[in-house]
Amino acid sequence: MVPHLITALNGPLLELESKVLEATPAIERWFRLEWQEHTPPFYCSVDLRNAGFKLAPVDTNLFPGGFNNLSPEMMPLAVQASMASIEKICPDAKNLLLIPERHTRNVFYLQNVARLASILRQTGLNVRLGSLSEEITKPTPIDLPDGQRLVLEPLARIGNKGRRLGLKDFDPCTILLNNDLSGGIPKILENLHEQYLLPPLHAGWAVRRKSNHFDAYDDVAKKFSKVIDIDPWMINPFFTKCTGVNFHERIGEECLQESVDTILKKIARKYKEYGIKEKPYVIVKADAGTYGMGIMTVKDASEVKDLNRKERNKMSVIKEGLEVADVLVQEGVYTFEKINEAVAEPVVYMMDRYVVGGFYRVHTGRGVDENLNAPGMHFVPLAFEHNSIPDVAAKPGIAVPNRFYLYGVVARLALLAASLELERTDPEAE
């Protein structure tokens, strides 16, 4: 199933699709060469927005949940990608420790954990789950509705002087975090020098900043755009940031207003250049953070001045109670894809450097200019698996596999940006 685009695909994006299809061997080779220089994250999901005239990543998640939302048909791709990754990281690995989110009541999230464990088992790893929750003091089974059983076990420092992390009777070569560390870096994860911790600690929201990611994405988008000769704006949203913002105490409002105004003007110029009639808007969100909290759609700079108490509260608290300090002001990208009249945006999943699946995030209660990652959303698997080799002969904008290929290319640009971002922010880099 392909969602219906409410604006007919025409103009700039059709040209992008044509150029990408035409240049497929060059693009894939370009990625191949880039991956010789940079190491992809173990896994990653990217939220895309397709405005018909523009296709861009708006969020890159280094601790993807939602593997349970991928269609089962895509699992062999995930297993194969995971094999390629493990072979490079820890080729003789026998054991892998998976650390899920701390709060584990959410059945959907637990199904994601089960799916991940099953992929990793097929990769040739004994997988066990180590919990960061203080409530888990002994092996604790959790039964899922589909009959599967997960066992959460307490983490332990093991080995000589507790140099390693594992379970009481389980010494892993690799530790895979599926916990984004929004609540800070737990002491038990620190100073692990003999094992592979994936992704690294500085990928967690305790340290990570979206602005670093989009800085890196700027570079990637610019370089890629030269390969296929396009305006990088076609795949890249403008952004800037304000530091030291405190919504409660109304500190930093001027910076916000100026930033919003600057970005809105830049978008307006581009819209004019391409004859786009839509109204420019920006998204204001925490520079550190996730879970769709603290996100605001703004169409005029004055809006960020006149926030009422409720809006200020919404913006100032993100997951696990962190205060917002740095704020990202990013070009809003309309999503004109709809499934049954509900607004939809594609989310692409990758492992190692491979696209392994995706789904549409659909929200019946939200508009084309709003964040869809919010309560009430649901998921529709992307039909990547159908005829998924692009059809070069098809008319631009018509063929399903061609649209998905385009999604896969743009998502992989964000993946590459994540790789650069992690290199540049590595505290242990020389």
Place this chain on the structure above:
Amino acid sequence: MVPHLITALNGPLLELESKVLEATPAIERWFRLEWQEHTPPFYCSVDLRNAGFKLAPVDTNLFPGGFNNLSPEMMPLAVQASMASIEKICPDAKNLLLIPERHTRNVFYLQNVARLASILRQTGLNVRLGSLSEEITKPTPIDLPDGQRLVLEPLARIGNKGRRLGLKDFDPCTILLNNDLSGGIPKILENLHEQYLLPPLHAGWAVRRKSNHFDAYDDVAKKFSKVIDIDPWMINPFFTKCTGVNFHERIGEECLQESVDTILKKIARKYKEYGIKEKPYVIVKADAGTYGMGIMTVKDASEVKDLNRKERNKMSVIKEGLEVADVLVQEGVYTFEKINEAVAEPVVYMMDRYVVGGFYRVHTGRGVDENLNAPGMHFVPLAFEHNSIPDVAAKPGIAVPNRFYLYGVVARLALLAASLELERTDPEAE
């Protein structure tokens, strides 16, 4: 769709399935470690026979045709595997030269070539087709029924002193043979030291011997059987060979009779051990050769003595007119899988070390003890793509993905054997 097994799966094979599923992480790790020691062929297809009480490879093809018979849904797996392979072989490769079979009137075969070219293009390679046919003296377009167009071009030695192989204006890093060299090694392919020729010349039927492959498979099967604690016979057919056989001149008949007799007795002992009521049989086939010619089903040693002229003719000529000289006598493995009452056998396709798809070879006119690779066969894609992560909780013998996983494991054992075989027979090895 899963073919119906006319014998209910019970006894030994059920135990094999259980053991393989239970040991999945250990098996996949075992493969991972083996692939650190050995390089998989670029691609490979393996014919399996499933007797219900035994599952074994009977033919390992290093120049697989039939990629067009895989379901399109499997293509992303093939692209991903091919990417992994190219990255290791020639990471900055831009161009790949594909050399198809010489005789190119067969539309099905040409669709296979088109499919392969499309996979390789998605891998990030410019793909062109170089022909070994003397009839191709200039770029020659061939239109396929589905609207695709292939262009066959004459091969040329290029570069300084003609050290490289390519086309007049095309210098490839990698040359992929889809021509099994039954007719001998063409001079134009010799002495290529700067480029990667895949598979190597000694994989071609001008040099290759099935007995070398099954020697290597013996070793692999033995080693693997220890990992999961099974009788290697469950996955390995007995075989022996006779050299210097000339059917026309009735030379070597005694060796044949003795070999047939020996193998039949060995099978009978195993059948007795496992309480199998079927009648043992052997397959007599050329040690070098392909295309299903020169293959005979024998249930009694006397049968190879009393060949009439027609049978002798059939056995003595294989593809492109080579005389049979060495003969393989191999345990016949019944195939008790049926699709709509027609006998079927699974064929599993691999690229690099990954299973990328497969199909059932089905023959309405052949029996459960006959070679199915013969005129009149047709193909039904294997449904690897459906729920293809094994279901450990399912009852043995019931779940589709479990049967396919088992096929994938045994096929990969044959792949590993091919890798050992090519190492051991490499004329340039020290």
